[in-house]
Amino acid sequence: MIPAERQQFIRSALDSRGMVSIVDMAGQLGVSQMTVRRDMQALEKEGYATLVSGGAQRTGRIASELPQAEKRRLQYAEKVAIARKAISMIRPGAAIYFDAGTTCLAIAEAITARSELRDSVLVVSNDFTVVSHLMHNANCRLYHTGGEVLRANKSCVGEITANVISRLNLDVAFLSASSWDAEWISTPSEPKISVKLAAAKAARRSFLVADSTKFGRLGFFNIIKLQELDGIITDAGLPQAAQVQLSRSGVNLMIVQPTSAEAPINKEEIPLL
Amino acid sequence: MIPAERQQFIRSALDSRGMVSIVDMAGQLGVSQMTVRRDMQALEKEGYATLVSGGAQRTGRIASELPQAEKRRLQYAEKVAIARKAISMIRPGAAIYFDAGTTCLAIAEAITARSELRDSVLVVSNDFTVVSHLMHNANCRLYHTGGEVLRANKSCVGEITANVISRLNLDVAFLSASSWDAEWISTPSEPKISVKLAAAKAARRSFLVADSTKFGRLGFFNIIKLQELDGIITDAGLPQAAQVQLSRSGVNLMIVQPTSAEAPINKEEIPLL
DNA sequence: ACTATATTGTTAAAATTTGTTAGAATTTTT
């Protein structure tokens, strides 16, 4: 990966998140923090970002749009850690399905940081944000599932979506979930069921990727049993009791530790009048 | 492999990725890094790229974003006029297909300006920009066709796309074209053929919407005869001879007059997210 | 076939980029 590429990655992260930390970028890009710092200095010189303690901030944006609290709520660090683990399941040239959601988006972003994967994989997704990201930041073969557009999710669901997926042969599918417990992945939304089922069936291996805050929540419809998946990737926030119970019931539980610190600390924002 | 061929390979890699590394290209092309470097120097001399550490970067535009925005400004008044006419073919509650392209985007924009249509119609499209616009600015039922993502167009094409469309019942389809003449709509891109054919077949009525500058251009593949469509909506720039010839051959030709009011002012960018 | 010209590969030194460290400065916690 050449310097210009790395800086482009930081620019794109900056665009979608407003600010990024040095530790985070260094982890995702696999380079030293010093290198990231120097890249950010370059971005500052060209006026794209300004350095703040621990990272950089996109210029011409009000920080209160993406405050620290928001980021915590989104469990960003956990998602990056989950993404890092998920990436290790992917070999160059693999055919991958990404379910809708920010966790899967984090995996897609991680892919674009790896030049050996970025252009060799084949990606299918029902999520517009994921497809958009890969459309701009990778050169892999890329498919959208199509289907009925769900505005809230920026994704597609329903029979058409499931039908398209069911005709594919995939190496690995990453499923997201807004609710899961010791036994099931569930959802409140009926048309998502067939989509996730189709993806799990179409892929040789499928994994649930979901941060621990989603655990214990209950959707009205049960989708698939955890045992039927090839693994669950989640963070260490999962209660000890649940970890034991899941492991015992034969689930391949992968717990990741969010190493990279959170976003750079926000200096007090001066409200412009 | 001759030098010109190699440089073309690098050019196209540069087109789709914005930047490429020397090591990458040397590996893919099976030549020494020095040779790739010299090729890139040649590309730099002709102004196609600039050398950066470790590789080369496409000059000008950032990651293929300008072409789309640029296109949008082209023939803008004509497209708005065409859109106005197209809108008159749509009744509230209609099921509509929009082909890819800025002309169809203009129609979609026109729909969101009509409250009696905006939330009652059902829209299907293979264009991400069209879907994104309606996702944000309307509340209608909305479907994306899915399929293989064509980065240059921000749209989907291919067998999957055509197959999804073929299972629909549509009231009206608006087809775009980058090239058409007195007899045929044509395209240089093979996977677009089946998509347009499927849309024309799935819809009770289908129209070609294309500004007159596209007339007389020739794509390698002929797609569909103009007589098979229910109408052509184009602007008054179409040569008089062509107008006569088309009308005589039984084509329902609709000529619109772009008003000067529709000046191509800085139209805001549609967020693709 | 033979020479002239252009293209490609190889190498070594120069320049740049990157990683590592240790101490200074800053921010956060106690």
Add this chain to the structure above:
DNA sequence: AAAAATTCTAACAAATTTTAACAATATAGT
């Protein structure tokens, strides 16, 4: 306010990339 943790700076070593010169190979013209 002091202590602890983190982040920044600067300097140097290590790795990579660039440059430039030359040898090897290919191509074109006579």
